[in-house]
Amino acid sequence: MIKTIEWTDEGVRMIDQRLLPTEEKYLMLRSFEEVAEAIKDMAVRGAPAIGVSAAMGIALGTKQAVGTSVNDLQEDFDYICNVMSQTRPTAVNLFWAIERMRAAFQKAMIETKDVEEIKQRLVEEARKIFDEDLASNRAIGRFGGELIPDGATVLTHCNAGALATAGDYGTALGVIRGARDAGKRIAVIADETRPFLQGSRLTAWELAQDSIPVTIITDNMAGHVMKQGKVDAIVVGADRIAANGDTANKIGTYMVAVLAREHRIPFYVAAPISTIDLNLSSGDEIPIEERGHREVTHIRDQRLAPEGIEVHNPAFDVTPNEFIHAIITDKGVARAPYIQTLRLLSRV
Amino acid sequence: MIKTIEWTDEGVRMIDQRLLPTEEKYLMLRSFEEVAEAIKDMAVRGAPAIGVSAAMGIALGTKQAVGTSVNDLQEDFDYICNVMSQTRPTAVNLFWAIERMRAAFQKAMIETKDVEEIKQRLVEEARKIFDEDLASNRAIGRFGGELIPDGATVLTHCNAGALATAGDYGTALGVIRGARDAGKRIAVIADETRPFLQGSRLTAWELAQDSIPVTIITDNMAGHVMKQGKVDAIVVGADRIAANGDTANKIGTYMVAVLAREHRIPFYVAAPISTIDLNLSSGDEIPIEERGHREVTHIRDQRLAPEGIEVHNPAFDVTPNEFIHAIITDKGVARAPYIQTLRLLSRV
Numbered sequence: 289m290i291k292t293i294e295w296t297d298e299g300v301r302m303i304d305q306r307l308l309p310t311e312e313k314y315l316m317l318r319s320f321e322e323v324a325e326a327i328k329d330m331a332v333r334g335a336p337a338i339g340v341s342a343a344m345g346i347a348l349g350t351k352q353a354v355g356t357s358v359n360d361l362q363e364d365f366d367y368i369c370n371v372m373s374q375t376r377p378t379a380v381n382l383f384w385a386i387e388r389m390r391a392a393f394q395k396a397m398i399e400t401k402d403v404e405e406i407k408q409r410l411v412e413e414a415r416k417i418f419d420e421d422l423a424s425n426r427a428i429g430r431f432g433g434e435l436i437p438d439g440a441t442v443l444t445h446c447n448a449g450a451l452a453t454a455g456d457y458g459t460a461l462g463v464i465r466g467a468r469d470a471g472k473r474i475a476v477i478a479d480e481t482r483p484f485l486q487g488s489r490l491t492a493w494e495l496a497q498d499s500i501p502v503t504i505i506t507d508n509m510a511g512h513v514m515k516q517g518k519v520d521a522i523v524v525g526a527d528r529i530a531a532n533g534d535t536a537n538k539i540g541t542y543m544v545a546v547l548a549r550e551h552r553i554p555f556y557v558a559a560p561i562s563t564i565d566l567n568l569s570s571g572d573e574i575p576i577e578e579r580g581h582r583e584v585t586h587i588r589d590q591r592l593a594p595e596g597i598e599v600h601n602p603a604f605d606v607t608p609n610e611f612i613h614a615i616i617t618d619k620g621v622a623r624a625p626y627i628q629t630l631r632l633l634s635r636v
Numbered sequence: 637m638i639k640t641i642e643w644t645d646e647g648v649r650m651i652d653q654r655l656l657p658t659e660e661k662y663l664m665l666r667s668f669e670e671v672a673e674a675i676k677d678m679a680v681r682g683a684p685a686i687g688v689s690a691a692m693g694i695a696l697g698t699k700q701a702v703g704t705s706v707n708d709l710q711e712d713f714d715y716i717c718n719v720m721s722q723t724r725p726t727a728v729n730l731f732w733a734i735e736r737m738r739a740a741f742q743k744a745m746i747e748t749k750d751v752e753e754i755k756q757r758l759v760e761e762a763r764k765i766f767d768e769d770l771a772s773n774r775a776i777g778r779f780g781g782e783l784i785p786d787g788a789t790v791l792t793h794c795n796a797g798a799l800a801t802a803g804d805y806g807t808a809l810g811v812i813r814g815a816r817d818a819g820k821r822i823a824v825i826a827d828e829t830r831p832f833l834q835g836s837r838l839t840a841w842e843l844a845q846d847s848i849p850v851t852i853i854t855d856n857m858a859g860h861v862m863k864q865g866k867v868d869a870i871v872v873g874a875d876r877i878a879a880n881g882d883t884a885n886k887i888g889t890y891m892v893a894v895l896a897r898e899h900r901i902p903f904y905v906a907a908p909i910s911t912i913d914l915n916l917s918s919g920d921e922i923p924i925e926e927r928g929h930r931e932v933t934h935i936r937d938q939r940l941a942p943e944g945i946e947v948h949n950p951a952f953d954v955t956p957n958e959f960i961h962a963i964i965t966d967k968g969v970a971r972a973p974y975i976q977t978l979r980l981l982s983r984v
Contacts, residue, residue: 309942445856477948480932480940482830482854488933488941496942503946506830506932507856508793508888512953515890540856542863543895550894584828584854585836587935592828593836594657594844598851600825605860 290450290494293332293340295415300344304331305451309493320349320368327375327382330484334452335527335563336425336459339381340418342372346389347414351407361403365393365410377575378536378604380528380565389413418454424560424618425457429466432523432558432616436467436474440520443477443510446538447490448525448558459558460523461491463616468500475501477519479510481538483583483601507540514551522548523616526559533609533626534571539602545611554613561617564630571606579603638798638842641680641688643763648692652679653799657841668697668716675723675730678832682800683875683911684773684807687729688766690720694737695762699755709751713741713758725923726884726952728876728913737761766802772908772966773805777814780871780906780964784815784822788868791825791858794886795838796873796906807906808871809839811964816848823849825867827858829886831931831949855888862899870896871964874907881957881974882919887950893959902961909965912978919954927951 294301299318306329307313315331317323323345326332332341349368355361369386376382392413396406436442442464446452449461457465467474476495481487488504495502505513513519522544528536535541535557548555568574581599585592593599615622615629619636622629642649647666654677655661663679665671671693674680680689697716701709717734724730740761744754784790790812794800797809805813815822824843829835836852843850853861861867870892876884883889883905896903916922929947933940941947963970963977967984970977 310939479856480830482828482856485940492945493942496945501946503948504932504941505948506887507854508827508830508891509948509950509953511891511894512887512950513948515953539854539860543856543859543891546859546895546898547891550898584852587938587940590935590938591658592833592935593852594841597840597844598849600851600853600857600861602857602860605857605863 290455290497292337292451292453292455293344293418295344295411295418300341300348302326302332302341303451305333305490306331308489319352320345320371323348324371324375333486334447335379335381335525336421336453336560337451338376338379339385339562340421340454342382343385343389343414343417345372346386347410350410356403358397358401358403358406361406376577378527378577381562384562385417388417421454421560422456425453425459425462427618428459428558428560428616429457429462429469431621432463432556433466433470435556435614435616435621436463436472436521438472441475441477441518443479443513443519443522443544444491445479445487445524445541445544446481447486449491449494451490451494452525459560460525461494463523463556463558464500465498477513478502478504479507479540479544480504481540482507486538510544511547514547514553519553522553522555523558526557526563527604528574529557529559529564529615529630530568530571530574531566531627531630532570533612533615533624533630535607535612536571536574536576536604537607539605542605542607545607549611555611556614556616557612558616561619561634564634566631566634571608574606576605577603638803638845640685640799640801640803641692641766643692643759643766648689648696650674650680650689651799653681653838654679656837667700668693668719671696672719672723681834682795683727683729683873684769684801684908685799686724686727687733687910688769688802690730691733691737691762691765693720694734695758698758704751706745706749706751706754709754724925726875726925729910732910733765736765769802769908770804773801773807773810775966776807776906776908776964777805777810777817779969780811780904781814781818783904783962783964783969784811784820784869786820788820789823789825789866791827791861791867791870791892792839793827793835793872793889793892794829795834797839797842799838799842800873807908808873809842811871811904811906812848813846824851825861826850826852827855827888827892828852829888830855834886858892859895862895862901867901870901870903871906874905874911875952876922877905877907877912877963877978878916878919878922879914879975879978880918881960881963881972881978883955883960884919884922884924884952885955887953890953890955893955897959903959904962904964905960906964909967909982912982914979914982919956922954924953925951
């Protein structure tokens with residue numbers, strides 16, 4: 289089992305996703321600032337993994353707070369939550385996890401004035417978020433696995449696997465693992481997913497570890513393989529889903545969705561309920577992170593483009609709900625009209 | 637002016653496109669085998685540039701033939717043409733150029749039995765193909781430039797510029813230069829074009845040299861920028877166009893065409909008449925080259941994917957004619973039904 293993130297007595301341990309697949313190295317993050325930096329610099333990425341990491345970072349930072357009064361603790365806690373909220377703007381799981389930690393803090397404050405007890409409660413809440421994430425991925429795998437036919441080749445974009453979550457199953461790859469664990473033979477085509485190459489570096493790595501057959505292609509080959517009839521279904525993850533089902537996910541997902549419709553291939557989104565943001569009526573309201581240009585112009589130290597040119601590097605795009613056959617959540621499978629079904633599932 | 641390929645007394649001189657944009661280095665190829673290797677290994681690439689290079693390689697090899705009889709020369713010539721024809725399968729300009737050289741050889745053989753004279757005629761034919769390529773790109777620029785509105789942002793895929801031709805104008809970038817030279821303000825968005833990165837390495841480099849504003853994006857951002865209304869027109873080159881207008885071009889072109897139709901953006905193909913293969917009734921008959929997997933799994937020496945996984949690396953895809961608004965040739969602009977218009981233009 290791939291352990292993406294772990295709570296330990298020393299700090300938050302995570303696999304450094306910037307180095308995969310050539311190096312399998314684990315970071316031990318000993319302060320909340322180190323956790324925030326790991327999120328910002330994409331040592332850890334993937335919406336659910338960002339949520340779990342943020343929760344653990346908040347628990348870690350609060351645990352290390354030196355004040356002895358509840359008021360001091362409150363101040364430190366607010367500061368830590370604020371730092372954590374500035375790391376990345378698009379994945380709503382980050383803000384969802386911060387809200388969960390805030391609610392746990394409020395509840396603890398009502399029930400006790402013991403600073404150590406409050407700190408302990410926050411650690412417990414972070415570990416609970418971790419456990420819930422693993423369980424929700426298993427549920428996504430069960431629900432989604434039923435939608436994938438035996439013998440199917442599934443195309444996926446980016447990495448919505450164990451490495452994008454607390455570990456183990458993942459969301460989109462959870463669906464693939466769910467189908468496999470239900471006895472179906474599944475093959476995967478993974479878009480390499482420029483610029484960060486989550487597909488070739490991470491998805492290929494974790495599927496190979498799991499002995500699931502995987503073929504990598506460059507992103508611009510997706511249309512060609514669909515036209516050749518090589519793709520039976522598409523499953524991707526999500527960074528934020530608006531109330532109407534519009535889905536922000538890794539840049540290029542929209543392109544895959546348009547191509548899927550052109551070729552009449554079912555296009556599924558797999559994500560835990562915590563990825564749904566009912567506060568946003570449509571995808572137009574989802575903030576899209578623009579990341580550094582060096583991600584596009586370089587691979588590690590290798591320059592790929594001339595100096596002095598313009599670069600555009602949006603990290604995400606929005607796929608309108610009409611392109612999505614179903615949204616596979618840990619509470620069940622939502623289908624259009626999403627404005628109703630997502631609200632219903634969120635209440636389960 | 638960018639000089640992609642040049643005939644010199646020493647041999648065929650060409651810019652090494654594998655090293656751009658970080659190194660501007662020129663190769664001096666002193667044998668036909670070196671020219672064939674440069675084509676195969678993509679030191680030179682782009683359908684018209686491959687055609688010109690092959691013609692010069694054949695002229696060079698024949699010039700160096702040591703036999704003194706016309707029969708010896710014929711044997712060497714056939715061997716050289718055969719080696720050249722094995723370099724790359726998709727771009728029809730290669731086979732077109734070989735046929736041109738064969739026809740020139742036959743004509744010379746009828747008119748003279750002087751081996752040196754025949755050799756000289758082949759050098760002249762190769763130089764004529766070179767000159768015609770430059771002129772045809774200028775014509776493409778004039779015809780195509782009229783289709784691009786003032787102030788337009790044009791998206792292009794791969795490199796169909798000076799570097800894809802004998803030099804100077806290029807085909808798709810010829811259209812952009814034609815519009816610019818007609819006094820229009822034009823900006824370009826260049827897909828980086830994995831795996832070989834012709835967009836970020838070559839198109840960005842040559843447009844920057846020419847002071848045409850260029851922004852690079854990863855291939856999977858094309859849909860997003862179209863959805864945002866940032867693209868007014870799309871112009872790409874071609875490696876082979878079937879009689880019905882179906883167009884083989886760099887992998888990813890088909891994806892761009894599907895996205896263009898989704899966003900009602902005009903999609904143009906720019907290519908000289910020599911790229912049209914009237915022998916093929918549809919794009920299904922165009923052979924698609926599968927290139928080495930290392931192009932996808934590595935950038936130079938940097939490994940991007942785990943070992944032991946499958947890779948698919950088709951170098952081209954086929955865009956069906958119904959996605960193409962117009963095919964801009966050196967003889968004029970063809971529009972649907974291409975089965976008629978391409979045949980007519982080919983006779984001009």
